[in-house]
Amino acid sequence: MAVQSNLKNMALCLSLVCLVCSALLGGVYAVTAEPIAQTNANLLKASIQAVLPQGGELSEAKTVEVDGTTYEYYESVADGVPVAYAVKSVTSGFGGALTLMVGVTPDGTIYNTSVLSHTETPGLGAKCTTDEGFMAQWKGFDPSQKILSVKKDGGDVDAITASTITSRAYTLAVKNACEAVKAIGGNDHE
Amino acid sequence: MTMSKFSIFTKGLVKENPTFVLLLGLCPTLATTTSAVNGLSMGLATLFVLVLSNMAISLVAPYTPDKVHIPVYIVVIATFVTLLQFLMQAYTPGIYATLGLFIPLIVVNCIVLGRAEAFASKNGVVDSALDGIGIGIGFTLALTVLGLVREILGSGSAFGWKLLPGDGMLAFVMAPGAFLCLGYLMVLFNKFLKKE
Numbered sequence: 001m002a003v004q005s006n007l008k009n010m011a012l013c014l015s016l017v018c019l020v021c022s023a024l025l026g027g028v029y030a031v032t033a034e035p036i037a038q039t040n041a042n043l044l045k046a047s048i049q050a051v052l053p054q055g056g057e058l059s060e061a062k063t064v065e066v067d068g069t070t071y072e073y074y075e076s077v078a079d080g081v082p083v084a085y086a087v088k089s090v091t092s093g094f095g096g097a098l099t100l101m102v103g104v105t106p107d108g109t110i111y112n113t114s115v116l117s118h119t120e121t122p123g124l125g126a127k128c129t130t131d132e133g134f135m136a137q138w139k140g141f142d143p144s145q146k147i148l149s150v151k152k153d154g155g156d157v158d159a160i161t162a163s164t165i166t167s168r169a170y171t172l173a174v175k176n177a178c179e180a181v182k183a184i185g186g187n188d189h190e
Numbered sequence: 191m192t193m194s195k196f197s198i199f200t201k202g203l204v205k206e207n208p209t210f211v212l213l214l215g216l217c218p219t220l221a222t223t224t225s226a227v228n229g230l231s232m233g234l235a236t237l238f239v240l241v242l243s244n245m246a247i248s249l250v251a252p253y254t255p256d257k258v259h260i261p262v263y264i265v266v267i268a269t270f271v272t273l274l275q276f277l278m279q280a281y282t283p284g285i286y287a288t289l290g291l292f293i294p295l296i297v298v299n300c301i302v303l304g305r306a307e308a309f310a311s312k313n314g315v316v317d318s319a320l321d322g323i324g325i326g327i328g329f330t331l332a333l334t335v336l337g338l339v340r341e342i343l344g345s346g347s348a349f350g351w352k353l354l355p356g357d358g359m360l361a362f363v364m365a366p367g368a369f370l371c372l373g374y375l376m377v378l379f380n381k382f383l384k385k386e
Contacts, residue, residue, distance in 0.1 A: 021265055122344075
């Protein structure tokens with residue numbers, strides 16, 4: 001604190017501090033870049049595998065466009081035929097974006113769903129990641145037999161207690177994913 | 191300013207506890223203490239930044255022109271926070287996902303800049319490190335206790351272990367419960383402090 005300030009030493013001091021700090025950060029970034037990429041890739045892979053049937057070779061990320069929205073999806077291919085798709089689907093929930101990974105078989109049946117990220121209310125909407133009844137009902141859900149909307153809106157989806165908005169958002173995300181799979185199937189036949 | 195090494199360390203725990211006595215850094219305190227584990231992680235993350243930035247600042251302070259000392263401190267603090275962010279993303283992705291936004295916000299946590307300005311800039315490296323550890327542990331304890339109380343009342347569990355069946359009182363997991371708990375804990379804390 002004893003140093004008198006003048007333009008020269010202020011500029012010099014700030015430049016030096018910034019230089020040292022950026023060098024340090026650059027170094028740490030170089031060391032951690034690979035583990036970070038690895039961790040993120042593992043998380044993504046785990047989330048895809050959680051919603052797809054066992055077996056099958058996982059494809060690289062592909063995209064499909066439905067009504068102006070682009071969906072990222074992954075194909076699980078066995079013997080050259082796609083056996084299931086994992087579609088990343090984003091809707092807005094109660095607290096912000098709700099991102100799901102939805103596994104759908106080519107005939108349109110839902111295999112399983114999982115939440116990639118959410119900002120729902122703890123103890124209410126956030127139960128979409130823990131409520132067993134809510135999560136289990138998606139396994140084998142066939143949109144051609146049942147209606148993809150919550151019971152309050154005349155559909156067949158059991159909503160989470162006191163969290164209709166989250167349940168609606170979740171249902172919409174699943175529905176969008178099914179639409180995306182329809183579009184993928186359509187493209188493949190052409 | 192002649193304090194024993196021991197009292198530099200202990201004052202942050204009780205007498206100058208950042209949360210219950212100085213009431214600093216309340217934004218992350220209220221937002222991240224939805225459970226004991228979250229509070230503990232946030233406390234440890236802040237402790238890490240606090241100790242390193244205190245040490246670095248005590249080293250550069252004697253050579254820093256007075257007019258740019260705040261920018262210099264902020265750059266130093268931001269560097270350590272970014273470093274922490276990289277490390278957490280790489281090695282503890284689960285905790286990073288939970289705390290998310292509040293890790294970069296440690297940069298503007300007034301406890302960190304407050305200690306830099308009030309202590310580290312006027313003291314040596316060892317004392318500054320001790321001060322950072324003391325204040326950091328005080329902050330961590332406060333956040334863990336607050337998180338624990340909110341978790342027990344709000345979700346009926348402690349450190350993720352289910353104690354009571356059912357959901358508990360949801361309000362305590364949300365923002366109003368944070369204010370209520372903090373208020374009552376402060377009352378208790380100050381009551382015991384006065385007795386001493």
